[in-house]
Amino acid sequence: MKKFINDPNDFVKEMIEGIHLASGGKLKCVPEFNILFRSDLPKNKVAIMQGSGSGHEPAHIMCVGKGFLDAACPGNVFAAPPMDYVYECTKLLANDNGVLHLINNYQGDRMSWDMAKEMAEADGIKVGVVIIDDDVSVNNSTYTVGRRGVAGNFFIIKAVGAASEKGATLEELVSLGERVNKVTRSMGVALTSCTPPAKGSPIFDIAEDEMEVGIGIHGEPGRRREKIKPAKDIVDEVFNAIYTDLPFASGDRVAVMVNGLGGTPISELYLLYGEAAKKCAEKGLKIVKNYVGNYCTSLEMAGFSLTLVKLDDELIELLEAPADISVSIF
Numbered sequence: 439m440k441k442f443i444n445d446p447n448d449f450v451k452e453m454i455e456g457i458h459l460a461s462g463g464k465l466k467c468v469p470e471f472n473i474l475f476r477s478d479l480p481k482n483k484v485a486i487m488q489g490s491g492s493g494h495e496p497a498h499i500m501c502v503g504k505g506f507l508d509a510a511c512p513g514n515v516f517a518a519p520p521m522d523y524v525y526e527c528t529k530l531l532a533n534d535n536g537v538l539h540l541i542n543n544y545q546g547d548r549m550s551w552d553m554a555k556e557m558a559e560a561d562g563i564k565v566g567v568v569i570i571d572d573d574v575s576v577n578n579s580t581y582t583v584g585r586r587g588v589a590g591n592f593f594i595i596k597a598v599g600a601a602s603e604k605g606a607t608l609e610e611l612v613s614l615g616e617r618v619n620k621v622t623r624s625m626g627v628a629l630t631s632c633t634p635p636a637k638g639s640p641i642f643d644i645a646e647d648e649m650e651v652g653i654g655i656h657g658e659p660g661r662r663r664e665k666i667k668p669a670k671d672i673v674d675e676v677f678n679a680i681y682t683d684l685p686f687a688s689g690d691r692v693a694v695m696v697n698g699l700g701g702t703p704i705s706e707l708y709l710l711y712g713e714a715a716k717k718c719a720e721k722g723l724k725i726v727k728n729y730v731g732n733y734c735t736s737l738e739m740a741g742f743s744l745t746l747v748k749l750d751d752e753l754i755e756l757l758e759a760p761a762d763i764s765v766s767i768f
Contacts, residue, residue, distance in 0.1 A: 439638045446635040450492045450514055457500060464762075465502055471526045472519065474502050475509035484566075484602045484611055485509070485531035488540040488595065489524065490547055490587075491516045493634065494655055497591065497734040505761030506599040507540075515634045515737070516641075516656045518546030524554035528563060536564035536608035540594060540615065542587030543571040544656075566608040568615030570594055572622045572745065574683045575652030575660050588655055589697040589734035590622040590745045593757070600759035618753065623680040626660075626743030627672055628653035628699060632736050651675065655699070655736045669706075673713035676744045681721060686748060688722030693729070693757065695745040700735035702742055707731065710742055727757055 443449055454474055458467040467474050472489070479485070488498045489511035499510045511527040513519035524539075531537050537558070541551045548569075555565045572590030579586065597618045598611045606614065628650045631640035641657040644650060649672070652660025686692065696711040698704070711730045718725055726749055734743070747753070 439633050441633070441635055443635050446638070449635045450512065453492065453495075454499060468526070468530070471511060471523045472513070473509060473511045473523070473527045473530060474499055475527070475530060476502060476504070478504070479508060479531070481533040482535070483605060484535045484538055484608050485533060486538045486540065486595070486599055486602055486611075487511065487527055487531055488591075489513070489519045489527070490542045490544070491518060491656065493737045494734050496732065497589075498595070501592075501595060501763050503761060503763035505603050505759060506595060506763045515636065518544065518550045521550045521553040521557075524551050525557050528554060528558040528565065529561065532558070532563045536566060538566045538568065538598060538602070538608060538611050538615070540568050540570060540591065540598070542591060543569050543584055544582050544586065548583065564608060566612040568594060568598070568612055568619065570619055572619065572624045573626075573654070574623050574679055575625050575654070579654060579658045582658075586654055586658070588624045588626065589695060589743050590619075590624045590747070592695070592733050593622050593693065593745070593747050594618045596761065597753060597756040599761065600756040603759070618747070621684065621748040622745065623683050624743050624745040625676045625679050626653050626655070626697075626699065626741060627651055627676060628736075628739055628741035629666065630701060630740040631657060632700065632739040634737065653741060655734060657736065657739075669709055670713050673710055673717065673744070677714060677717040680744060680746050681717075684748060686721065686723060686746065690723050691726045691749040691754070692718065692723045693727035693747040693749055694718065694725050695729040695733065697729075697734055697743045697745065698732040699739040699741035699743065700732060701738040701740035704731065707742060710744075714744055726754055
């Protein structure tokens with residue numbers, strides 16, 4: 439293993455410290471609970487927070503700022519945040535308007551966030567919940583109950599973040615988040631494994647000429663493993679799985695995201711986007727927004743995921759609303 443680390447056990451805390459120091463005072467942190475939050479934390483709107491495992495950066499720790507998340511509380515690499523991290527973060531953000539929990543659909547995350555919500559509500563804090571499950575690859579897999587939450591979560595974050603800044607209530611944000619989740623679909627493919635710092639070895643083995651179709655962002659198995667195919671054929675399969683799942687239809691306005699899993703060059707991601715754009719044109723989909731880059735990664739894994747979102751006027755407006763975060767991705 440070759441990584442720029444000190445003590446593997448301090449990897450996440452030192453990453454958070456680096457983001458905090460790079461923010462120029464825009465972000466504050468609570469190291470003992472892995473909390474990163476806005477320095478200008480407003481009390482006149484619903485507060486929005488998320489925090490899954492680390493290793494998926496910029497999700498979600500690098501997405502704290504006005505118009506996006508108000509705070510994040512990640513766990514260790516590929517591990518859900520402990521219940522007390524979520525509870526302490528919820529208390530920190532609490533105001534009369536309430537706190538919105540955005541939760542990717544994994545068993546560990548669901549347990550931690552459910553317990554933290556119960557404790558916060560016992561303190562009199564109003565908490566709303568949106569479960570994100572955009573992955574069409576498999577219905578149940580390691581760590582999940584139902585579909586997994588992957589890169590599509592950015593569209594939920596951006597929409598509710600913008601709406602919160604406009605004064606939407608907690609109930610309205612829950613409804614909006616659920617609506618965006620229902621029109622968002624994703625699927626990924628991996629060419630390599632990755633190495634968590636504390637483990638020191640790849641989380642799974644895959645041959646040089648193989649790919650995992652439908653990979654999870656923690657290395658969970660997908661639909662199958664097979665020999666690598668040309669990029670066009672890979673995009674065809676992934677696109678068709680997403681397109682038929684909602685289903686999308688000719689004339690729909692869409693956002694398209696080609697998300698790198700950490701180790702794929704941007705040149706390859708744009709090649710993949712080109713193939714996805716051609717598929718959209720073939721099906722009569724109008725691309726209104728596009729995103730190409732690393733959004734929800736899996737450390738240094740070589741691979742990508744494709745996300746399609748069916749848009750309407752309100753969602754387009756929310757995606758185009760200004761945001762001020764430490765990593766400029768929207």
